[in-house]
Amino acid sequence: MSLSHKLLVTAALAAAPLLMAATGAPDDPYVWLEDIHGEKAIAQVEAWNAATMKALAAMPGYEADRARARAILDDESQIAEPGEVMGDAVTNLWRDAAHPRGLWRAASLASFLAGKPEWQTLIDVDALGKAEGKSWVWHGAECLAPEYRRCLVSLSPGGTDAEVVREWDRATGRFVPGGFTLPEAKSVVTWEDVDTLLVATDFGPGTMTASGYPRMVRRWRRGTPLAAASVIKEGLAEDITLSPFALMDGKTRRLFVQRGKTFYTSELWLAGPDGRLLPTPLPETADPRGILAGRLIAFLNKPLGTVPAGSLVAWPIADILAGAAGAPQAVFTPGAGQAIEDVGTTDSVLWIKLLDDVSGRLIALRPGADGAWSRTVAALPDKATIHLVSGADAKDMAFATVESFLVPPTLFAVAATGQAQALQSLPAKFDAARFDVAQHFAVSKDGTKVPYFLAIRKGVKGPVPALIHAYGGFRVAQTPTYLTTEPYRAGPLALDWVDDGNAYVLANIRGGGEYGPAWHEAALREKRQNAYDDLYAVAEDMVARGLSARGRIAVSGRSNGGLMAGVAITQRPDLFGGGIVGSPLLDMKRYSHLLAGASWMAEYGDPDLPADWAFIGAYSPYQALRKGVKYPPVFFYSSTEDDRVHPGHARKMAARLAEYGNAFYFHEYREGGHSVGADHAEDAVRAALLHAYLKTVLTGEGAGAKRP
Template structure:
């Protein structure tokens, strides 16, 4: 078993949670903040302000025939029936969640492997979310399902109102294809649920006052028995109020059933416990900042800092293996499965029944290795490498029963191809091809390295016309993220092709520090007091584009979302001379108040705690809302967000736009009333939000 990521944590890392917790309503406001009133997210006066702002932005940027044509062309990409329907195997079926023009909210559906191999598989609908939403008069957004193996008949289904991170949970019968009357059901909250057996669940949710952390996630996990009220559930573990969250799972792997409880102390620190049949918890003795994973007889450990144990030191970013039972008994016989170099980092791994597939990045380009467990060193064989400046990934189909695997290959100009194979049985066979949405033959991809302020080499990808003239006049979009150890890798985007490349633009992705392109060290280099390194890196890429005469400040636009939206806020306030326009999406911006807004407290490990004067002294240097001031030459900026975003929340964007407008700057704002942190609840909304961002930049930098 690969340890499952709790739903809240999976959602918390999205780039691509009502029951909302807004501590902002109960704390002392920052001194003399005239925009504090906008923190009342659902207030009538506040939403009237939002609607007025939306109308102004739509009239200026989204009301032309050209915009409507682009919007329609982007929706065509998202709704295409020729997209690859990615699947996961449960029992004898392969399941997929699918949205298109006819099913905007989506279908949860299934098919067999033989059917899936066909160009047009026959699908069986399991849940029609559009029909369910219409019947219940709710705007349901799919948040996934967890089904109890090995029967895979009973499932917990998670549904969100309008795309918020908070979900309701209901029990569903896969055979009868209907919700179980009188079955397990939980009201809307940020929650984590896992099957113990047919009659018991592990549940971490909002149990009432005091049961949530300051980060607005569950603080208590309980064991809940079928047919009993939730109030009678037995407490398994209570985390501290200052912790991030808690969760529990049962590994259902036949012959290796284990119960694991995880206390998420902070975003990168946790403790994992093995829960005995008597309820006793035994900590897995690894550093708090290490990731652990139990699979069959193996324990895998990823230390995020150098770790000395058993007389040996293992490098940060390594992948280590030990026999689980032996390790718990005190033995420290550890095998190194991967050790990073100056240019390599572990991108991920996946088990099959008898093997482990490693995905390694070398200067942000992937290669795959197959490892076979054994005593001492594991057997190693290459599985394949990505084509030049592309991305390759592979994952086991069913690690309980087979060595089958899916493999995908994708690039900026190469639509995704899906392969299916069996390890040690020849090459994988292509079974699905994503359509091409623009003529890629006109463009070329290149990788470059810029020198940051401190001399660090920062990689970036450039996608441009083969006939590009280095005259400094090319409209260029520079995209970045730079946080939470998230890597930006080559990937095909029909939207980028249609909205930017076809217009004659150059598209650039900056692999700045704070990301995971070179593992934990690359991420840690821009943590907390070192946050400015990420912004220096992004600026260095911009300046390298100028030096190479690709573009110039008046023709360079910058875009980023979430943590990347914070990046955009800082490029606006710290480096305004470099950009002709900026788009900041679902962003953090008020870093003095962020820990009191929505789920902000969960990111103290990334940014620091502004309530501590010593830390606020350096946080304020990258707080765009704090640093925005009159008399500067800020470029035009667009802030986009969502009312239903209960992760970052819409407050940051509202206040930043209002402040800049009050200072006389060209600041536009658009808030989708639905959509959650992704800012869109369906493909139509997603296409509109994308078209708005691209149109805004093009209008200003063309």
């Protein structure tokens, strides 16, 4: 298989259908703001949006910031990262000013490796949307190996997680007349063969889980109606999802069905030669990561026998098919301070992206005839972030980008020998010699050392205003990227901020995957407060070092990170002077009843259970707001069409802050889904608004925080 990681669908899938009922919140005066497209709710959103634009877009420097951000985002010198390598062709999705939604294109692998790719446009997403009257956003394509002629193209209307799937022919460059087509839904689909699909989608009433994901996989044959597709596996309503996927084992295509029982537990079946599903020996807590040399590779989130959590293990496929799979072979176990962040395979190499005190390394493993695995460390720059992008199977080559706060991304082709060839480097967007970067460790409340990365202009003496970005959940590690792309989808905000003479911090709080499963579990459910204490420790460490001061620090986070930022401004208004709260969960009493919230109860707990609400309610930001308390002015950003995290979270929090006389800023995009922003134009506006906001609330450059 290629290195593009399509597994763990339970964690990556879209959200549930819109759930707008107000049940379960009789004492909430703002439950009407959960009516996503309701006339009254939208009118309030538009009023808040207009007030925020009026206050911030009028600030000196706003338009220059927006134009600069747009130019950086649209710069055609961006790296053309390889998507799937289809035999002797490399694919890429290219976005620039002329093509904001993107060109899906292909070049020969030879021309790409030579540094002179000869691109051929396959699908112009902007032109397609214009011709069809749709605001299409690219969600990807799966092309059937080894010919890679027929592809399943996924397009989202406006950037939602729901998508339309259509069959496309690479030879003709057209969608197949009368071909496979799935209507808009949260779907997972894969090829069984050129005339057969395995489909998980909304088949009608009773076919979706309580979380809003498919709970049924069917076999759909060409020329028959979707409704006639035969059921091959069915899950339970209380599951997260049931989904099919395929992995290549050399030239053999292996089909799997995965039942997500919770966000972190699943069952996995392998399709036998006759199509019957056979159980695999993977523990429910393990994650499948690929197939290599007839072995199914899995990541252990819990110990298995003598093999510790955080390791990779393997079972022979032949034994699974024979029903005789025994104990697995240990493949790789990280050392102290290390964690496996990503895994991929090419024909005969297992590629491991390793974190070592949050710095990246890339390792190539080869299985030997004696069962041992040989290891080679790729010759890539040290003390940097590595992104495992994709791979060329037949060449046993991985593509990886390397970057840091001050070093722009470089794309490398890495051979199994560890030799790395630089294919393309992004030109520097600023003079890195003007800035300093350091990694520090703060000590959290329970004594845990918490790393964080600091960027600051040389010669600047603190205390200065600071922006801390963090996430702290779902096993997702935070690693430094070039300052023109920090933080998430805010363009060059971090660069603008440190260029002003301020401090930017990326904090590696618990709940993420920076140090493996134990780092995540330390902030799970009733232990969630550990993540927030880690954040406060980082902020207080900066104060102790003289880098910043209480009340001059803003916290930033999106999605689960938005929850973290919301908790921070309600628990520690003495410490933080602002908060950037993006696509957030905030009403943790209601979260499991809104959109995909039910799928995250393994992370947070079930607020409907008194025992769980006892610890969830201790930090839930919406319920934590109190009259008479002065909270730092917050900037909320979200999307009306976010069908993963309900926009009502941010709306209701803003309304309650207003009721209690607190300042806030608010910007809800009308498209973009959970990613917030369907193209670079919207990202550039966000970058400029956030820079104006930070200057207003932390440096006093604006007229002061106004309540929209």
